[in-house]
Amino acid sequence: MDSIGRARTLIDLGRHEQAREELAKALAEDPASVEAWCLLAQCEQKTGDVQAMRYAASQALASNPDSEWAHRLQALALHKLKRHEEAIASAREATRLAPHQWQQYVVLVTTLIPLLDKYYTEATEAADRAVELAPLQAEAHLTRGVLNGAKGNLPEAERNYREALRLDPENAAARNNLATIELRGNxxxxxxxxxxxxxxENPRLQVARDNIDLVCRRVLRGARLASQTVFIGVGFVTVTSEGGHAFPEAIAALLSILWLVMVIRLVTRLAKPVRAHLRGLIRNDRRYTPTVLSTMVFIAAALTAAWMPVYLLTAGILATVAYFVTDRLRRARTA
Incomplete structure (x- = not known):
């Protein structure tokens, strides 16, 4: 097997550094090899180095301006660089050079989506053409689903994602996008x-990791907001009650129990790996420490409200101030 053949295999295996070494050998032997430059661009795409991907695609085009593969890779690189009109031009050139290849239309739809208001009809036609040319390719259905999602047609997008998963049950992008729709439906x-x-299915799929973090943040914020509501409710009853301690105590206990039930129900609705991730965030990620601590303080203040209303007010004020100060400091450090 030659260097290019070995590079193809290594890219498929995710061994990108070794693939680069093989492609360097191939390019040393033939600096004008379009295939080697395109494989290098593909390799850089998988590692997320968009500038390197763009350079490799441009070198391939310098060797052969009529390479549809090089135009397709350049379109994707320009799309990631947010040079949308240039990306669209490259994708259109790829479809002109290879009008019967479904991959060109998938890339064209991808480049058109950021400017969908302007290119709505063209994007729809390109997505339909991709599916027409490759009805058994999951990627074609996935792309049409992304387009329908961008148009706000979520039921149709869901059908597209489910079809993509029927054709390719291990399609991580389709599964993530379908899960996003499920999340919108609560x-x-x-x-x-x-x-x-x-x-x-794809540990490198950052968008799925980001979505899990988003869900965990929502759960923690929901628990905090609910604890603040309990605190305010108990505080109001304590201040306005004229019936002694018994009534505020009962309200404090009831609302705290309801808060606990809500939190338990919310957490148990998470998939097991996400619950484990949430526990890890609480234990190890200091960004969430203010939210967790303020939640505990608000609940503790609510539970002691009926007996110590002055401490209730003081604890609540201190918790609120502490939360916003620490949160502001955290944002300043991560800005």
Whole structure:
């Protein structure tokens, strides 16, 4: 097997550094090899080095301006660099050079989506053409799903993602996108199971990891907001009650129990891997420490409200101030 053949195999295996070494050998022997430059661009795409991907694609085009593969790779690189009109031009050239290859239309749709208001009809026609040319390719259905999602047609997007998964049950992108729709429908268990499955299928799929973090942040914020509501409710009853301690005590206990039930129900709706991730964030990620601590303080203040209303007010004020100060400091450090 020659260097290019070995590079192809290494890219498929995810061994990108070794693939680069093989491609360097191939390019040393033939600096004008379009295939080697395109494979290098593909390799850089998988590692996320968009500038290097763009350079490799441009070198391939310098060797052969009529390479549809090089135009396709350049379109994707320009798209990631947010040079949308240039990306569209490259994708259109790829479809002109190879009008019967479905991959060109998938890339064209991808480049058109950021300017969908302007190119709505062209994007729709390109997505339909991709599916027409390759009805058994999951990627074609996935692309049409992304387009329908961008148009706001979520039921149709869901059907597209399910068809993509029927054709390719290990398609991580389709599973992640379907889970996003489930999340919008408040189907938390299905959504988090989908995100976890997508990440298991493709550990490099950053969008699935980001979605899991998003769900965990929502859970923590929901618990904090609910604890603040309990605190305010108990504080109001304590201040306005004229019936002694018994009534505020009962309200404090009831609302705290309801808060605990809500939190337990919310957490148990998460898929098991996401629950484990949430526990890891609470233990190890200092960005979430203010949220967790303020939640505990608000609940503790609510539970002691009926007995110590002055401490209730003081603890609540201190918790609020501490939360916003630490949160502002955290944002300043990560800006």
């Amino acid at each position: 189907n938390l268990e299905a959504a988090t199971a989908g995100f976890a499955a997508a990440l298991a």
